[in-house]
Each structure stands twice: as C-alpha cells, then as structure tokens.
Amino acid sequence: MFNLDQLATLKAVVEDGTVASAAARLGYSPSAVSQQLARLESDARQVLMRKQGRNIVPTDAAHVLVRVAGEMASLEERARAELELLTYRVSGAITLGAFPTAVRGISVAAIAALHERHPGVTVTLRDAPPEPGLAGVARGDLDLALIHDWTEDHLQIPSGVVTSHLGTDPVDLVLPVGHRLAGQEIIDIADLDGENWVNDSPGICSRQLLQSLRDRALDYRISCVLDDYQSQVCATAYGLGLSLLPRLGREPLPDSVVAVPLVDPPTRRILIAYRRDSDQRPALQALVRELTAAWEGVAG
Structure with missing residues (x-):
C-alpha cells in the first residue's frame, strides 16, 4: 500500500x-x-x-x-x-487564508465569534493574497480562503473549488490634500490625465487600475509599486502619486490625504473559496456563517 x-x-x-x-x-x-x-x-x-x-x-x-x-x-x-457530523458539537481544525484588508475587516472578528460559539473549533489564520489563497485551497494547504477579484475581472476558479459571494467593495481615490481635485465630492478617472500613480505588484490587485487608465486613453506613470495599503497612502501623502484604496478594513487616514469617491469606481468582489469535497464539514460551515455575519456587520 x-x-x-x-x-x-x-x-x-x-x-x-x-x-x-x-x-x-x-x-x-x-x-x-x-x-x-x-x-x-x-x-x-x-x-x-x-x-x-x-x-x-x-x-x-x-x-x-x-x-x-x-x-x-x-x-x-x-x-x-x-x-464531524456524528459528533454532538461542532469541532475540528480549520486553516483560513485571507488578504490583509479582509484580515482586518472581517476575519479576526469572525474567528473570535466562532471560538465563543463553538469552542471545539480551532482556526489557524494565514496571510494570503487572492491568487496564492485560491491556489492554497486547491492544493489543500488551506481549508478556506477569503479572496477578491473585480466585477469586471474575475479570477479563474480551479477545478474542485467553489466560491460563495459575500458582497462588493468599491475603492476610493486617495489624493494629497493639496491636489487640485482634493475638494471635489466625486471624481471621474477621466479627469486624471497625466498623473503619477501608486500601484500594487502585477496581479489581480493591480490590473483594474491599469485597465481603467488604458480604457480612457490617459497618460500615466506608475511611480511606486507597493503591496501594503498603508505604504501606498504614505507615498500619496508625500506627493509621489495617487492611489486607490478599498473601504473594507480601511484604517484611519492621515490628515495629509483625502479619500474621494469615484464615478463608476473599480469594485472588488469579496468571495469565500473552499473545496467542494469539504463543504459539508460542520466546522467549515460554522466559519462561513461567522464570516458572512462579520461581512454584513461592516457592509450594512
């Protein structure tokens, strides 16, 4: 054998x-x-x-x-x-992957609520950007992952993996307070020709900004490539470039920048991914319920 x-x-x-x-x-x-x-x-x-x-x-x-x-x-x-279905209480071990804003915005609150309601469940939380998180679920390294893509740019879901849609998360434009458009109530990306931008490393997180700029035939320069949103905000505060910032998990912004809504903003889809063969596990179902409740708490 x-x-x-x-x-x-x-x-x-x-x-x-x-x-x-x-x-x-x-x-x-x-x-x-x-x-x-x-x-x-x-x-x-x-x-x-x-x-x-x-x-x-x-x-x-x-x-x-x-x-x-x-x-x-x-x-x-x-x-x-x-x-697990044979036991009288929900129990078991779950490994959850989540991208950073989902860690701050919903994951930690959901895990705390799960532990209170079902102390027999142990959860290990790992930092996992969307694409590695999805691959980790497919390989079996993660039992479940919070992932995101965009309403107009979907990730390819591997065979054997299913997703549950939590909701959508629009992004806002972050500008230095001294920028010519900082006092606007809403901004059209078409009005941002010739700007410098702070963007993520190549991947699902960066593609939407680039596509939005190209669709409008705008001149632009990527001045910084930074994957941490706080670092992006810091670069924007010092005038190195404009940036896009999701609302989920957003930390308080410094006084040196403002976040302004966009016309037809790029919008993230927030998804839970897990393997089809594990979807009947009571512990996994319980965590999905808590993640859904945590999302409803911040989105509603």
Missing part, C-alpha cells in the same frame, strides 16, 4: 516544479523530500521523476500517482466531514 505522506510529497513536487519549493511548502528539508520520493519510487517500482537539464519533470507514472493522491485527499475530506 502506498504511503499517503509520500503521495502528498510527490504531488507537491509536481505542482511546485522543484524539490526545494515543495520542501518549503511542506515544511521539510529538501533531502527529506528526496528520500520520500525515493521510497515511493521503490514501492511503485517505476521511475517517477526524470532530470531534464537543471530541472526534474514527472513521468507518466508520477502523473498517475498524483491523480490518485488527489482522489485520496478528496476521500479523506469527505470522511472527515461525515465523522
């Missing part, structure tokens, strides 16, 4: 592409991962990985075992859900 840990190790190596990155994800040393693969090859009596230049690539036998590993992980999740 194949060892489940060894199958999971092979799956991680195939998904991540290298022994080193798989080891980092699994919390093992690279040598321990190599040993796991060697034992699995011995049990399978077939070569699982071949060298190709400086890289290693999976063989057909490896792909078979990776598929089986995914099926066994699904069976384990369904079994865990049925076992």
Whole structure:
C-alpha cells in the first residue's frame, strides 16, 4: 500500500516544479523530500521523476500517482466531514487564508465569534493574497480562503473549488490634500490625465487600475509599486502619486490625504473559496456563517 505522506510529497513536487519549493511548502528539508520520493519510487517500482537539464519533470507514472493522491485527499475530506457530523458539537481544525484588508475587516472578528460559539473549533489564520489563497485551497494547504477579484475581472476558479459571494467593495481615490481635485465630492478617472500613480505588484490587485487608465486613453506613470495599503497612502501623502484604496478594513487616514469617491469606481468582489469535497464539514460551515455575519456587520 502506498504511503499517503509520500503521495502528498510527490504531488507537491509536481505542482511546485522543484524539490526545494515543495520542501518549503511542506515544511521539510529538501533531502527529506528526496528520500520520500525515493521510497515511493521503490514501492511503485517505476521511475517517477526524470532530470531534464537543471530541472526534474514527472513521468507518466508520477502523473498517475498524483491523480490518485488527489482522489485520496478528496476521500479523506469527505470522511472527515461525515465523522464531524456524528459528533454532538461542532469541532475540528480549520486553516483560513485571507488578504490583509479582509484580515482586518472581517476575519479576526469572525474567528473570535466562532471560538465563543463553538469552542471545539480551532482556526489557524494565514496571510494570503487572492491568487496564492485560491491556489492554497486547491492544493489543500488551506481549508478556506477569503479572496477578491473585480466585477469586471474575475479570477479563474480551479477545478474542485467553489466560491460563495459575500458582497462588493468599491475603492476610493486617495489624493494629497493639496491636489487640485482634493475638494471635489466625486471624481471621474477621466479627469486624471497625466498623473503619477501608486500601484500594487502585477496581479489581480493591480490590473483594474491599469485597465481603467488604458480604457480612457490617459497618460500615466506608475511611480511606486507597493503591496501594503498603508505604504501606498504614505507615498500619496508625500506627493509621489495617487492611489486607490478599498473601504473594507480601511484604517484611519492621515490628515495629509483625502479619500474621494469615484464615478463608476473599480469594485472588488469579496468571495469565500473552499473545496467542494469539504463543504459539508460542520466546522467549515460554522466559519462561513461567522464570516458572512462579520461581512454584513461592516457592509450594512
């Protein structure tokens, strides 16, 4: 019988592409991962990985075992859900990933409420931007993730992962108080030709600003690439560029900047993502309820 840990190790190596990155994800040393693969090859009596230049690539036998590993992980999740249903109280361990504004805006409040209502549930909260969070759910590293995309730019949801829509979160324009438009009640992005901007690293978080500027054929320059919203606000306060700031999880702004609503603002969709095979787990359902209640508390 194949060892489940060894199958999971092979799956991680195939998904991540290298022994080193798989080891980092699994919390093992690279040598321990190599040993796991060697034992699995011995049990399978077939070569699982071949060298190709400086890289290693999976063989057909490896792909078979990776598929089986995914099926066994699904069976384990369904079994865990049925076992939790047999207990008289909601219990179990959940790993939740969330992007930073969702951590501040809803996650910590939801977890606190869950612990009070269901002390038998333990939650581990991890920082996870939308794309890594979604990938973590698909791989099984996370049980559930709060993710976001945009109303006009949706993330691709991996096979076996389902999402629940919490709501929408429009962004506002942040300007220095001395900017020519800082006194406006509402601003059209079309009026921001020739401006410098502070933006996120390439990905789902940055695409909407760039698309909005390009759709309006505006001249612009990205003066700062910063992934932390507080750093973006600081850069805006010192006149380095304008920035977009979501409302969810927003911390008080310094007196040196103002946040102004936009005409037809870029708007985030806030979603909960989890694997289809785990959606009957009482602990996961309880956390989804608390996250929904926390969202309704800040959005309503």
